[in-house]
Structure formats: structure tokens, C-alpha cells
Amino acid sequence: MTDVITPIGPAIGTALAELLLTMADDEFVSGFMDSEWTGIAPLLEEDIAVSSIAQDELGHARALYQLLAEVLDDGRDEDALAYDREPEEYRHSRLLDHARGDWADTIARRFMYELADEARLASIGTGYRPLADLVEKLRREERYHRMHVVAWIDRLANGGPDARRRLDTALTTQGVDAPTVFTPLAGEGDLVAAGILTRSMAAAESAWRADLTTILVPLGLGLPPSVDPSPAGRRNHSAAFRWLWSEFTSVRRSEGGATW
Amino acid sequence: MTDTRADLEPYEVFQQAKDGDPMRHGGNVLAPDPELALHYAREMFGRRNESSRLWVVRRADINVLEDPDLLDPPLDRSFKKPGGYVMRDKLAAARERAGTAKPAARAEGHDRTGGQRDRDATA
Numbered sequence: 001m002t003d004v005i006t007p008i009g010p011a012i013g014t015a016l017a018e019l020l021l022t023m024a025d026d027e028f029v030s031g032f033m034d035s036e037w038t039g040i041a042p043l044l045e046e047d048i049a050v051s052s053i054a055q056d057e058l059g060h061a062r063a064l065y066q067l068l069a070e071v072l073d074d075g076r077d078e079d080a081l082a083y084d085r086e087p088e089e090y091r092h093s094r095l096l097d098h099a100r101g102d103w104a105d106t107i108a109r110r111f112m113y114e115l116a117d118e119a120r121l122a123s124i125g126t127g128y129r130p131l132a133d134l135v136e137k138l139r140r141e142e143r144y145h146r147m148h149v150v151a152w153i154d155r156l157a158n159g160g161p162d163a164r165r166r167l168d169t170a171l172t173t174q175g176v177d178a179p180t181v182f183t184p185l186a187g188e189g190d191l192v193a194a195g196i197l198t199r200s201m202a203a204a205e206s207a208w209r210a211d212l213t214t215i216l217v218p219l220g221l222g223l224p225p226s227v228d229p230s231p232a233g234r235r236n237h238s239a240a241f242r243w244l245w246s247e248f249t250s251v252r253r254s255e256g257g258a259t260w
Numbered sequence: 261m262t263d264t265r266a267d268l269e270p271y272e273v274f275q276q277a278k279d280g281d282p283m284r285h286g287g288n289v290l291a292p293d294p295e296l297a298l299h300y301a302r303e304m305f306g307r308r309n310e311s312s313r314l315w316v317v318r319r320a321d322i323n324v325l326e327d328p329d330l331l332d333p334p335l336d337r338s339f340k341k342p343g344g345y346v347m348r349d350k351l352a353a354a355r356e357r358a359g360t361a362k363p364a365a366r367a368e369g370h371d372r373t374g375g376q377r378d379r380d381a382t383a
Binding site for chain 2: 046
């Protein structure tokens with residue numbers, strides 16, 4: 001993807017790989033879960049919109065896995081990284097472990113995740129040039145994702161008692177897992193020191209809460225609870241994720257090593 | 261798919277392929293309100309780099325004229341049309357006298373925003 005490979009030391013390499021893996025797995029799992037709406041979304045135009053956004057997320061995951069493959073340099077390409085792992089080896093956040101659910105569940109999850117992803121992307125510095133260059137492109141696409149999901153939060157909050165109740169329930173149920181997007185990374189201090197991150201995950205979480213407040217409070221909706229960050233926020237995945245994993249790996253596993 | 265069509269309205273989508281091109285009718289989308297109509301128009305007419313600008317108009321807001329009495333007058337008006345005059349040879353002779361080449365397409369002064377500038381000026 002890039003002509004110049006920035007030289008990085010082994011300690012930073014491990015920390016950078018962890019960061020890239022968490023970002024890629026988040027985008028990959030959210031993209032696949034949202035694609036579960038293809039063909040059954042509330043209306044045809046929305047079906048196309050949500051499927052297109054899901055494809056965008058998979059595209060972001062692909063670009064991040066490519067960077068990860070360069071950093072790891074262990075012979076695995078982006079497809080191997082995306083598909084050839086056991087479910088417990090994925091490092092997406094618990095927020096993305098929830099099943100597709102109804103439309104309010106998806107909108108609530110996408111809303112909390114999109115804004116969290118935005119806060120995370122805003123925390124990437126210029127310490128690793130290939131990542132900084134990629135993030136600049138990702139943020140342009142994520143602008144539209146945010147517009148789309150915020151439009152829906154507004155409509156569900158003001159769309160009559162049933163829509164509002166479902167949204168409120170979905171935000172509460174999944175909100176407890178939303179801060180796991182900011183699960184501290186083992187090598188976080190090294191990444192900040194190297195300028196790859198400009199702030200800690202905890203600082204990014206504060207920015208995310210401020211952002212959520214500006215949208216949820218005027219609508220009379222509650223914020224996700226503050227919980228102490230657990231190092232296990234990206235582990236012990238749910239049965240819903242195991243099912244999704246069996247779906248998204250099924251074609252790949254049907255003919256190992258096939259060329260497409 | 262749940263039937264929610266009753267809440268939806270048609271919006272007509274006009275697209276400009278690149279800056280300076282005329283706005284052309286692309287098609288339409290169904291949406292519950294103007295904001296989502298823009299999102300859906302973007303998905304259907306703008307995510308493959310095929311548009312540099314979209315206009316999304318609620319179909320009900322379009323003033324339609326289709327009265328044949330107004331658009332297709334019954335009396336012969338062929339004298340208003342330039343057909344029958346062969347200008348090509350006269351033009352070529354005139355250009356030769358003036359020593360000028362065939363002019364390029366009228367690009368100068370063309371409104372590159374597809375009319376947006378005029379609308380802004382009168383807004």
C-alpha cells in the first residue's frame with residue numbers, strides 16, 4: 001500500500017500490531033453483523049444504504065489488515081488474518097458481540113460504535129505514517145456513516161412511543177458494553193510515546209462521552225454507564241459472535257487454500 | 261420486507277457528472293423525509309464517483325406543465341422554426357471573409373454549478 005515502510009522497533013511493533021488488530025476486528029465484525037440486514041431492512045432504500053455502509057466497514061477492515069500483515073510480516077495476508085483465526089482469537093470489542101437484533105438494536109449499536117470509532121480515529125497521530133495516511137481516508141468515509149446513524153437516532157427517538165421505547169432499551173442493553181471499545185491496550189504508553197497515538201484510550205473515551213452527550217441529552221436519552229476499564233473488554237466473545245464467525249468463515253473453510 | 265410504503269414519498273434525483281456539466285435527471289428514490297432522501301440518493305447515484313453534485317427534489321414540489329393546448333399549439337407555426345434555411349455554406353463563407361475559425365463550444369460564462377449560482381443570487 002505504501003512505498004516507504006517506516007522502520008519500527010520490536011516493542012513498538014507489538015504494540016502497533018495490537019492497535020491495528022483491535023481496529024481491524026472492530027470494523028470487520030461490525031461490517032459483517034450489519035450486512036445481516038441485506039434483503040430484510042425496513043425499506044428498500046435503507047437496505048441499500050445499510051448494506052453499503054457494511055461494505056465500507058469491511059473495506060476499512062481490509063485496509064487495516066493489510067497494514068497489520070506488513071507489521072507482523074509472518075507470511076499471513078489480509079485474508080488469512082481476517083478469516084483463519086479461531087473465534088477466541090478475535091479482538092473486537094464486546095459492544096460488537098451483540099446479535100443483529102431489531103432495527104433499534106442495530107441503530108443503537110452503530111451509533112455508539114461510530115462515535116467511538118471517530119474518537120479513536122481522532123487519537124491516531126503521525127508516528128506511523130502508513131496508518132496516519134489511511135486514517136485520513138477512513139475519516140472521510142466515516143463522516144457519512146455518522147450522518148446516517150445520527151439521522152436514525154433522531155427519528156427513532158421522535159418516532160412515537162414504540163420506536164422510542166425500543167431505542168431506549170437498545171441503548172441501555174448494549175450501552176453497558178459500549179466503553180469496551182476503549183479497552184486499554186497493553187502497549188498504549190509506548191504508542192503514545194512514539195506519536196502513533198496522541199492520547200490514551202481513557203482520554204478518547206472522555207471525548208466520546210462528551211460527543212454522545214451533545215446528541216443524547218437533547219433527546220432526553222441516557223448515556224452509557226461509566227465502568228472501570230477491564231482488560232477483558234475484547235475477549236470472552238458471545239454465542240452471537242460464534243454464530244457470526246461460523247457464517248463469515250464458512251465459504252473460506254469449505255475449500256482451504258482455494259484461489260478465488 | 262415490511263410494508264411501510266405508505267409513509268414514503270417519491271423524490272426526483274438530478275445529477276451532475278462533473279463540474280460544468282448540466283444537471284440530468286437520474287431517477288428517483290422513496291424516502292420518509294428530505295434528509296433521508298439525500299442519503300438514499302447518495303447511495304444510489306453518488307457512491308461510484310458518478311456524480312459531483314446531486315439535486316434531490318420532492319416530487320410533490322415540482323410544478324408540472326403538460327397541457328397540450330399550451331405545449332402543442334394546434335395552428336401551423338412552422339414559420340417560427342429555422343428549418344429550410346441552409347446556413348452552413350453562408351456561415352463558412354462569412355468565416356472565411358472574417359478569417360476566423362469555427363468557434364469552440366460556448367464554454368465561457370457557462371454556469372459550472374448547474375444553475376446553483378443563479379439560485380443563490382436570487383435567494
